[in-house]
Amino acid sequence: MLRLSNVRKIFNAGRPNEWVALDGVNLVIEPGKITALTGPSGSGKTTLLTLMGCMARPTSGRIWLDGQEMTSLPERFLTQIRRESFGFIFQQCNLIKGLTTLDNVMLPAYPTGEPFKSLRQRALQLLDLFSLTPKANAKVEWLSGGEAQRTAIARSLINDPRVIIADEPTAHLDTHLSNEFMEIVQQLNREGRTIILASHDPLVHQAEWISAVVMMRDGRVEEAG
Amino acid sequence: MTAAQAMTMRSIHDEKDILNATANRVRKSSVFLVSAATATLLFGLMFLHAAWRQRADLELLASKRMMVGALQLTDLCLFTEARYIRHLSQTDLHTPFQDHPGALEHFPSGSLVSLPSTLTRSYE
Amino acid sequence: MNSWIEKQRNILDFTLSCLWRRKGKNLTFVIVYTFIVFLLASVMFLTDALKHEAAFVLKDAPELVVQRTLAGRHELIPAAYIRSLSAIRGVAAVKPRLWGYYFYSSLKANYTVMVPDGFGHKEGNILIGRGIARTHDIHKGDSMWFARSDGSAANFTIAGLLPTESELISSDLILMGESDFRRLFGMPEGYATDLTLTVRNPKELTTIATKIVEILPDTRPIIRDEILRTYEAIFNWRQGIMVAILFGALLAFAILAWEKASGLSADEKKEIGILKAIGWETSDVILVRFWEGVVLSLTAFVAGVLLAYLHVFFSSAVLFEPILKGWSVLYPKFRLTPFVSIYQVTTLFFLTVIPYTVATIVPSWKAAIIDPDSQMR
Numbered sequence: 001m002l003r004l005s006n007v008r009k010i011f012n013a014g015r016p017n018e019w020v021a022l023d024g025v026n027l028v029i030e031p032g033k034i035t036a037l038t039g040p041s042g043s044g045k046t047t048l049l050t051l052m053g054c055m056a057r058p059t060s061g062r063i064w065l066d067g068q069e070m071t072s073l074p075e076r077f078l079t080q081i082r083r084e085s086f087g088f089i090f091q092q093c094n095l096i097k098g099l100t101t102l103d104n105v106m107l108p109a110y111p112t113g114e115p116f117k118s119l120r121q122r123a124l125q126l127l128d129l130f131s132l133t134p135k136a137n138a139k140v141e142w143l144s145g146g147e148a149q150r151t152a153i154a155r156s157l158i159n160d161p162r163v164i165i166a167d168e169p170t171a172h173l174d175t176h177l178s179n180e181f182m183e184i185v186q187q188l189n190r191e192g193r194t195i196i197l198a199s200h201d202p203l204v205h206q207a208e209w210i211s212a213v214v215m216m217r218d219g220r221v222e223e224a225g
Numbered sequence: 226m227t228a229a230q231a232m233t234m235r236s237i238h239d240e241k242d243i244l245n246a247t248a249n250r251v252r253k254s255s256v257f258l259v260s261a262a263t264a265t266l267l268f269g270l271m272f273l274h275a276a277w278r279q280r281a282d283l284e285l286l287a288s289k290r291m292m293v294g295a296l297q298l299t300d301l302c303l304f305t306e307a308r309y310i311r312h313l314s315q316t317d318l319h320t321p322f323q324d325h326p327g328a329l330e331h332f333p334s335g336s337l338v339s340l341p342s343t344l345t346r347s348y349e
Numbered sequence: 350m351n352s353w354i355e356k357q358r359n360i361l362d363f364t365l366s367c368l369w370r371r372k373g374k375n376l377t378f379v380i381v382y383t384f385i386v387f388l389l390a391s392v393m394f395l396t397d398a399l400k401h402e403a404a405f406v407l408k409d410a411p412e413l414v415v416q417r418t419l420a421g422r423h424e425l426i427p428a429a430y431i432r433s434l435s436a437i438r439g440v441a442a443v444k445p446r447l448w449g450y451y452f453y454s455s456l457k458a459n460y461t462v463m464v465p466d467g468f469g470h471k472e473g474n475i476l477i478g479r480g481i482a483r484t485h486d487i488h489k490g491d492s493m494w495f496a497r498s499d500g501s502a503a504n505f506t507i508a509g510l511l512p513t514e515s516e517l518i519s520s521d522l523i524l525m526g527e528s529d530f531r532r533l534f535g536m537p538e539g540y541a542t543d544l545t546l547t548v549r550n551p552k553e554l555t556t557i558a559t560k561i562v563e564i565l566p567d568t569r570p571i572i573r574d575e576i577l578r579t580y581e582a583i584f585n586w587r588q589g590i591m592v593a594i595l596f597g598a599l600l601a602f603a604i605l606a607w608e609k610a611s612g613l614s615a616d617e618k619k620e621i622g623i624l625k626a627i628g629w630e631t632s633d634v635i636l637v638r639f640w641e642g643v644v645l646s647l648t649a650f651v652a653g654v655l656l657a658y659l660h661v662f663f664s665s666a667v668l669f670e671p672i673l674k675g676w677s678v679l680y681p682k683f684r685l686t687p688f689v690s691i692y693q694v695t696t697l698f699f700l701t702v703i704p705y706t707v708a709t710i711v712p713s714w715k716a717a718i719i720d721p722d723s724q725m726r
Contacts, residue, residue, distance in 0.1 A: 297446060302480070311521070314575065
């Protein structure tokens with residue numbers, strides 16, 4: 001599904017604070033599986049996720065999604081593909097304050113120009129799935145930690161993506177919520193979605209339902225299996 | 226409050242919330258677009274009102290014009306502060322200064338009004 | 350096409366929600382903006398209406414007025430000049446005009462005294478304008494005292510008031526008979542304030558005026574055209590100065606708008622990062638700013654113009670009265686005929702909405718190009 005070939009990412013190239021985040025990564029992500037990226041902080045996990053999710057371009061190297069080459073696409077197409085194929089869950093929930101839960105869930109689909117009624121219907125269904133319906137019209141600042149997390153997950157699903165990318169999703173969650181999260185992830189995988197997680201939480205990357213673990217260090221893949 | 230009562234209360238709230246959430250709410254953009262349409266309407270009304278008043282006042286304006294002709298008036302009575310401003314079209318270069326050496330700056334109306342064209346033209 | 354409309358509506362929804370989040374700040378901004386538009390529009394409406402009124406009403410002003418100057422000052426004109434002027438080819442009639450100013454010292458008010466053609470009232474009777482009636486709080490039948498040039502007191506009875514609707518031309522007028530006038534001001538027989546001429550062919554006015562100066566070098570002719578042009582010009586100039594002042598205010602406003610749009614807080618940057626990360630393009634973020642500008646400036650523009658219209662044509666520009674009145678004791682009460690044109694509205698639009706839009710475009714673009722992965726780093 002996702003193939004990376006000799007991918008390198010250098011930030012602030014040519015300047016004194018130049019930093020090599022990824023140094024020649026070759027990787028294949030299998031479809032329909034749950035892949036975990038682990039490694040110490042600074043190993044390039046987050047950078048790798050952003051490249052895989054078409055959020056940024058590699059400095060050199062190539063990336064293919066289902067056989068289509070991503071790296072040379074112009075921003076507009078890249079964004080379109082990202083919107084359609086990927087759903088993102090961030091370390092911090094990153095919900096837009098001042099807007100309602102429902103609005104936040106619908107937000108990623110706004111630029112598509114989808115008719116409002118159907119979009120709203122889908123969003124309400126997602127909220128129902130995560131038992132968030134009573135909070136649909138509440139401002140997100142009023143949600144509890146668990147509710148905010150579920151809202152973030154619901155948001156990532158609004159465009160019915162094939163791939164879910166999560167960056168340190170359990171970093172700010174207690175054990176109970178972490179377990180809840182992983183239950184949801186497994187359910188999503190059962191629906192046929194590919195999941196890519198980055199986590200240095202052993203609770204996550206040592207779980208037995210993880211299909212593949214990619215260990216990273218200093219911008220390189222140490223071990224994949 | 227007993228646990229049963231608490232549960233009932235909660236379920237009532239939940240139902241209300243669900244109804245609340247699923248009811249069709251008015252979109253903010255609809256409110257704005259309707260307001261914009263109303264504003265355009267009001268704008269149109271403004272133009273219509275002006276046109277109506279222009280027609281309605283024709284008689285009045287005609288009678289004023291007749292008075293100007295009858296009395297042989299040459300100016301509007303807007304500023305009565307000083308002579309050179311009261312009859313602006315009849316003023317010559319010296320009139321302001323007959324009133325006061327610094328007349329143009331002295332009287333507030335002077336700052337609102339410029340010298341009339343009659344002053345710069347000559348028939349020699 | 351439909352999806353494009355839906356997309357705009359979605360982004361508009363989002364923009365409105367964002368604006369509503371900071372209600373107080375945005376509301377204050379709109380109020381200030383509205384006020385500036387209101388001021389500009391009021392000035393424009395007022396001066397245009399006055400200009401149109403003057404242009405129409407003064408069409409029957411004297412075709413040609415002949416003044417006499419002595420040592421550069423306006424001097425009484427001898428009635429003997431009438432004969433010389435009547436002899437000019439093309440002149441139909443020459444009439445003397447008697448008028449002057451009376452300064453009412455107790456009230457420090459300046460009135461214009463005139464002797465109209467065919468003043469039918471008895472000696473000792475005067476007609477006064479409504480402004481004078483208001484200032485002195487007198488009515489028909491009351492009497493008014495004047496001081497003659499020889500020191501003696503003159504008592505006049507108010508035979509009637511000039512119509513209210515004509516205040517814009519007659520508010521400070523005192524009409525009296527010729528003998529009363531001459532006695533009041535000590536103007537000798539055989540002299541007049543100036544002379545008015547009627548000509549057979551209006552196209553000849555300039556030629557006749559040149560002839561007049563030739564024959565009577567100490568005179569100054571004023572033709573009707575110049576009277577009309579005076580009123581066209583002064584209001585243009587006044588619009589100019591007001592626009593200049595308000596343009597300064599607008600400039601300050603544009604700078605504020607720039608500052609508001611460019612200085613992004615960390616929160617705002619974060620939010621744009623989130624939007625980018627969840628799938629919004631740079632152009633979508635710019636659209637948010639665009640709609641924000643449209644909502645704020647259109648609201649202010651429409652509200653400002655409508656309020657200005659009400660202000661000028663329903664309340665006779667009550668807020669400008671102190672400025673227009675200046676030091677005058679007397680101020681005419683007038684109800685202006687509205688004159689609005691697409692040209693006015695377009696000018697206002699360009700003076701108010703465009704500076705704001707332009708001031709926010711570049712900062713918006715700069716903000717919109719935040720990388721999508723900024724939130725992940």
